[in-house]
Each structure stands twice: as structure tokens, then as C-alpha cells.
Amino acid sequence: MRGLLIGRFQPFHSGHLAAVRQIRTDRPSEQLILGIGSAQESYTWKNPFTASERIEMAVLAIEEAKLDGVIVMPVPDIDRHALWVRYLETLLPRFERVYTNNPLTRALFEDAKYPVESPSLIDRARFEGERVREYLAAGVDWTPLVPPAVARYLSQIGGPARLALLRLDPSVGPLSP
Amino acid sequence: MRGLLIGRFQPFHSGHLAAVRQIRTDRPSEQLILGIGSAQESYTWKNPFTASERIEMAVLAIEEAKLDGVIVMPVPDIDRHALWVRYLETLLPRFERVYTNNPLTRALFEDAKYPVESPSLIDRARFEGERVREYLAAGVDWTPLVPPAVARYLSQIGGPARLALLRLDPSVGPLSP
Amino acid sequence: MRGLLIGRFQPFHSGHLAAVRQIRTDRPSEQLILGIGSAQESYTWKNPFTASERIEMAVLAIEEAKLDGVIVMPVPDIDRHALWVRYLETLLPRFERVYTNNPLTRALFEDAKYPVESPSLIDRARFEGERVREYLAAGVDWTPLVPPAVARYLSQIGGPARLALLRLDPSVGPLSP
């Protein structure tokens, strides 16, 4: 049996790690696929990091936390929501359960007869992707929001400077102004 | 001779049906192509229903109104506006006239030498796609805004619940938050 | 109830019309969707005619044969075969039965639990798309292979000349040599 936790993980923060830990604890005999969504995106305010960088962050955090049974996989978008569940079924190894707090994701998978569960949230107001990006862009107080291994990685690749740049024009890219 | 009325029909509401009825009455000897635009879109706030569902709604409403001579066709977007008229000419059966209240659509077809007409609007403030979606999302008072057959269909496929979900995040899709 | 007959109809020939007639005769109470596949293709040897032209041919032949209950719709390709059935379900109005002589189409729809039937073939060696195109390219003896209305239409749009051109380079397009 396998479960699927899908998100964009921009970046992989402590709320994500807590969800992974909870799922692995609750169901130790099931593998967990961590699907890195919008894998084709990068260098925008909403999606600052490449799939490569996001996979690195997730793997570093999971190793640091000594969690096992997690498979990390890139998932490029398919721009037809009505085909999304079927698309994931053909891209990822078989899964029988889905974890999400997103109401639309829940609805699409329930329509396709999957059991869907919500990881209980630890301090969601604090651990929320956009908020973490705002702190990174400001360059202060962001390290407590991500696992230590992710903090080191983000410092090493210049994450705060990239976010500060992208913060200037949240909507687009190199040709925007 | 054929005419073309193109829109997204999210959903097919009573204003659309009134326009179809008027066109069929004014020009009974011309067929009317009803082009379901942005056919590839679904499960977003702006485009909640699949092309399949929108075609069903249009066909049900047209049959209920006992109108004939209407051909309903899906039209996926081509993301190059300057090619749009030529694209429609290669996708749809031949048409010689266009009906629209959209100024850009009017301009593009007039540049291509098509006669363009505006269906006279019945209570446009009331019968407007976004407003109908807002009422569906709120779950009250929406049935008078659509033909009875569409109201039954929307209830049957869970339209109000879908709109309520999508209302939470109007910009994107399953990976948004 | 509706059935679906999907093909490329390059061009719509007498074998296609015979299949439509048989299906309408066998199941007069069911509508038939005629899906014009590879709708985005044109001006290649394999797909010489635009979706617009193929829809015209199908509609002319069906009217000439005084058949009713047939809905003709363009179906652009989705280049992921494993999503094809689901894609058709979201693009076309609801259908409950599929007609095909293609083994892969049969397999994909049977996997998705659709009843699939094979229209009995009248002289398939004779009425086969590629063969009809060869005759058109040669410019002789092709009119008996298509319904009279299609023959008139093909003559009017210069079908034989187009096929003769495309015959020179069956693989590609304007930049090929």
C-alpha cells in the first residue's frame, strides 16, 4: 500500500515535515509518495525553486529527521484539471490513499473513489508557503520556519536573495517590466 | 449560410438562451454554431465546468426551448490571439456571420471582413456569467438565472458545491494553497 | 443514450457513411456522436483536410442520406494515450457505447468498462482511408468511393490537387524537403 502527499513545497518547510512524520507514524507499513507539483516552474514568486532544488530540500529534511519509506517524485503540471487524477495515476507508482488539506484536491480524488485524509495541522498560520517566502524575501527570522537541513541548503543556494528579487515582481519573470 | 456565437458558457444561462432564440427567430434559414470556448478548461473559478458538461447544458436548454438549427461544438483555446479567427475557420464548419458583444471579438472578426452583430441584451447585469457563478457558489437564488433544464442538470452534477469549493481560491487549481 | 464513433475521416468516405447508417438503423433511439479525431491536423498526407472541411463532408453526406440523430464534433488529439478515454469524457457530451474496428481503441475503452461494438464492414479493402487518398492523388476513379455530396465538395475545394501535392512528401509539411 502507498499513500500520496502532493504539494508544491515552495519551499519544503517544517509544516510539511510534520505532516510527513505524522503520516509515517500513523501508517508505518505504507510507503508515502511525496509528489513535487508544478515541477516545471521556477524563478517566480509563487514557485521560486526548481524541482531539483525542492527534491533536494525534501530529501535532506527527511534524512535529517531519520524518516524512511518516503519516495520523492517530480510532478509537472497538466493544465487540464479534469484529467489530473488520471494523469497522476499514469505518472506515479500505484497509490491507494491521498493526504491533503486542499478542498479541490479532496473533491477530485473523492470523485475518483480514493480515501482522502487531512494531516492535522500544526500551527498552519505560521507554516504556510507564502508566509515562509515572505520571511525569506525579508531575510530575517526565516530559519525557524524550515528544518535545519533546509535552512543550510537555502543559505547555500542564495535562497533569500532570490526571493528578494522575485518579490519585486510577484507575477511574472525575466521579461515582466 | 451559418452564423457563429462563441463564448465560454460557464454556465449556459438564460441570457445565452435568449440570445440563441433571438438569432434563430431573426434568421430562421441560417444555422447557428454555438462554439464552446476554452473547452480545455475546467475546475477553476472562471471555468468551473468541463466542455462535456457545458455541451450537455446547452443541448438540454435548446431542446427544452424547442429551438432547432443549432450546432454545438467544443472550441479549445489557441493561445495566439492574432491567429484566432483563422483557427476558428479551420476548426469549425464554414460560417459567414458572427454574433458577439465582446469588443475584441468584434474587432478581430471585422478585421477579417466578417459581418458582426450584437445580440440585443436582456438584462445583462442580471444574466452575466460571473454573477451566475457567484449565486451558484452562495447556493441561493440561482435557479431563476438558468433555464429549468440547466437548473436540473446543475443540481444533479453538484454544481453549487463545486462552485463553493472553487470560490475559495479563484485563481488556480488543486495545488494552489 | 448516446454512442460514439471516432475516426479521422480523411476523407469521409462511403464506408464511413455505411457504418453510420447501420448504427442509426440498429439503435434508432440513441444519438450518435461522430468524433472528428486529430482535428488539429491538416495539409499532410495522412491528414490532408482540416477539421472544418471534414465536418462539412460528414454533414453533407449525412444530410444527403437523410440520416438524423448524428452530432458531429471536432476532437483535437491529446498526446497521452493513457488519458485518451478520460479526455474524451471531458470534451464530448456523455456517451455510453463506443463503435470501433481499431483494436487499441477497443482495448482502451474496454479497460474503462465501456461496451464496444464493431460496425460490420462493407468491403473494407475498398473503403479504407489511405486507399481513398491514393485514388484522389491519382485523380482517377475516386468518386465512387465517397458519397455524391462529398465528391462534389472535394471537387469544389480542389481535393485531388491537394492530395497530389501531399503525395510527393507523405511525411511532413511545408519545410520538408
Added chain:
Amino acid sequence: MRGLLIGRFQPFHSGHLAAVRQIRTDRPSEQLILGIGSAQESYTWKNPFTASERIEMAVLAIEEAKLDGVIVMPVPDIDRHALWVRYLETLLPRFERVYTNNPLTRALFEDAKYPVESPSLIDRARFEGERVREYLAAGVDWTPLVPPAVARYLSQIGGPARLALLRLDPSVGPLSP
């Protein structure tokens, strides 16, 4: 040696021409590639003019200013920012220097070890694409913002009327309302 100045040039205004003149004056022995970005876009508020029209404007203004050594080229978007520099390297003739005032463009090219320079800006608040479009849409006082040859061209193709139309719905296109 060649330099690259990339932008969308919607439209090509006097600030653009001043930047080209400065670069050609500072480095007369280097050719300058003027990359017309988002070349696939047109008929939106953000990208009102086709690549064809934008190339015409740039060429007319450069000829009028008697500048030489400038190569104008269309550059369609690639929707993966992390591949953008490499994409430009494979699309455009070889260049060794980049001119930009966009911080993200600067960062991406600096990561790829290109020397990047900022053309000094003449009155940037005045010569800014969106502002020029606003004046065109209003139909007053826009001619001083573009070179005379561009003003004549924009009048001839109906630029102000197009912008006025697109101003009504800044986000989308023919199917928007």
C-alpha cells in the same frame, strides 16, 4: 562580439531607442541583438502588438535614427525560467554581453557568467511600457513618447483604437467577459 538587449517592446518607445543609441555609441565595434520577447503574444493589454508589428516599429525607429549594427529577432517565450538563458543561447546568434535593467534577467545571466550592464535610463518614469500603453489607450499626448516613425506606424495600424479596446479587459482576450 555581440551584445543582447531583450525586452517585449510593447511598443518600441523613445526610452528603448535611447538605450540602443547609447549602447551603439559606447561599443561601436559590437553588434547588438534586439530580442523581441514574448513574440507569440498579441492582442492583450500587456502585449498588444504582434511580433511582426514590434519588429516593424523597431526597424523603422532604428533606420530613422541612422543607427547601424542592430539585429532584430523574434523570441517566443519558453515557460521554464530556469532554462531561459540556455534557450536564448540556442535560438539567437552568439552573444557575449547582456544589457538589462530587470533584476531577475540580471541574476539569471550573471549565474551563467555573462557580463551584464544596465543602460543608463533617461526619464524612466516617463518612458515605461505600461505608461505608454495607457496614453495610447487614452488617445492623447502619446506621440512624444515614441520615435516619429513609430508614431506614424501606430497611427497607420490603428494602435490607439486597439489599446482602447484592450484597456477594457486588461487580463485576457476574445473570450474574456
Added chain:
Amino acid sequence: MRGLLIGRFQPFHSGHLAAVRQIRTDRPSEQLILGIGSAQESYTWKNPFTASERIEMAVLAIEEAKLDGVIVMPVPDIDRHALWVRYLETLLPRFERVYTNNPLTRALFEDAKYPVESPSLIDRARFEGERVREYLAAGVDWTPLVPPAVARYLSQIGGPARLALLRLDPSVGPLSP
């Protein structure tokens, strides 16, 4: 340190497993990324199995062989070969070495300064993707060509029947004839 072995694995056969075993034996301290290329393809003669199915096969075979340190990841094509290396760098976790017997892959990665090695081939004439597919389509003598776990999986999903179908039309898909 990580290495990358990229292929289409249609299906994952004993030659692939031997290459993985050799690499893991030669460099036990390096992780190996197994990139499942052309991940978007399925149900064609050249690419009969979905990415999902190919990942399952690879994982089953690797577990059965008790090999560790292998990360399996789907890699959809990018249809611009000159961007391929850069694309893989942005999609996959960081890798420093590439294993391939394909001369073009070797050339592209060597141009990008990667060390490239050729896994020594065990009986390549026998263990070659197209040949394995031919045997599967014929339905005889194919089990010795794949690891036992893959043989069981292929039987369970009806692999031989699918290949027999696709063998009939090696070039295309559901609309081919």
C-alpha cells in the same frame, strides 16, 4: 555524490538490472538516479507502458535484487535536445556522473563537462528493449529476458496482450488506421 542512468525502460529488463547492479557495486557510496525517460508516453509500440508501470517494474526488480541506494524518477521529454542536459539539471536532484551507452547522450553530457561512463554490457543483443517487446508481442519465451518480479507484474497487467495489439500498428495510436 550521485550518478544518473537514464533510459526509457520499455520494459525494465535483465540488462537494465545488470547495469544497475554493476554501478551500485562499483560505487557503493554514490546514490544512483534511475531516470524513466519519455515519461509522458504509453500505449505505443515504442513506449507501451506508462511511467507508473515502468516505475513499478524498476522498483520491484530492484527490491527483489536487494539493491539499495537507487532513486527512481519519472522524466517527461522536453522536445528541444539542445536544452536536455540543462532540463535534467533543473528537474532531478543533483548528480555528478552519467552512465549511458547512447552516443548522443554521451556527447551532450560531455559537452556539459560531465564524466560519462558506459556500463559494460551483458549480452546486449539479447537484452535490448525492442527485442524484448517483440518477444512479449509473440507471447513466447519472454520471461527469461526480465527479472522474475517484472515477469509476474507484466503477466498481471496483461503486458503480452498489450504488446500484441500495439505490434499491429507500430507507428501510432487509437486513431491510426
Added chain:
Amino acid sequence: MRGLLIGRFQPFHSGHLAAVRQIRTDRPSEQLILGIGSAQESYTWKNPFTASERIEMAVLAIEEAKLDGVIVMPVPDIDRHALWVRYLETLLPRFERVYTNNPLTRALFEDAKYPVESPSLIDRARFEGERVREYLAAGVDWTPLVPPAVARYLSQIGGPARLALLRLDPSVGPLSP
């Protein structure tokens, strides 16, 4: 007035240069756009060189031949032949005449009412793209087939070695075998 000569120029050989020279001689007051088609392709047998490399070759040969009035531009494919002429009209600066020896290109532009001319061919059997590629792959006797500046450029970028590699698998790319 401008003319358009469009091709793939894989590589730019002496037959191409002769055509350019003839057109410039016959109509010295008209600019000539040299459209580098299939600009997105590279590293395949049919399209071995990137747009960047092909533009370099064309520019070098034209400068060496002291021809002026030629504008070289990349033209990515649009995969809808029926839209090709309109697409070129929106991508390239305005042109009023087309030069081609390709019958389909001739037909598409004549349908759109363009005057079309055939450059008279010098020794077409000898100066033909595929034949030049075969000689490059063999590594012998190819220099007389291209202008001297192109011969130097191809030697410098390793053209013969690349063609020899691609010759091994004429159909595909890095994942082919």
C-alpha cells in the same frame, strides 16, 4: 517591399547562397527575409544544428559573399499547417513575395494570394540538404558543398562528428535506443 525565403538550412549550403544571390541580384531594391524554419529543433539527423548555429552560418556566408539587404530570423514551427501562412504574417516583418521550390509552401501562399517564385536551381541534385548531411557524416568531400565561411564554422563546432553521431539513429534523440 520585402521577400521571404524560408527553409531549414540544415546546414546553410552553396545552393542556398546561390538562391540568395540570385534574388538579391534580380530585385536589389527589395529586402530579403531569410526565415530559419524548425528553429526549435536540433541534434537530430534531420535537424542537426540549433537555430543559433544556423543563423551564424547564414550570416557568415552572406557577409563573405558581400551580399546586403538580407534579414535572418528564427522561425519556430507551428504544428498546424493550415495556420502557417497567417502565423508567419504575425511573426515576421511584413513581406509581399515568397520564394520557394516546395510545392506545398507554394500552394499555401498562393491560396493566401501571395506572388510565389521559384529560385532557379543550380545543380539541385548536388546541393540538397540531406545529401550535404550525408557527406558531413562520412567526413569526406563535404567542404566544396558549402561556402568557405560555413566550412570553417562547421569544422570549428565539430559538425562532421555531430552528424556522424546522429547518422547512427536518424529518427530520434538521446533516449532512442
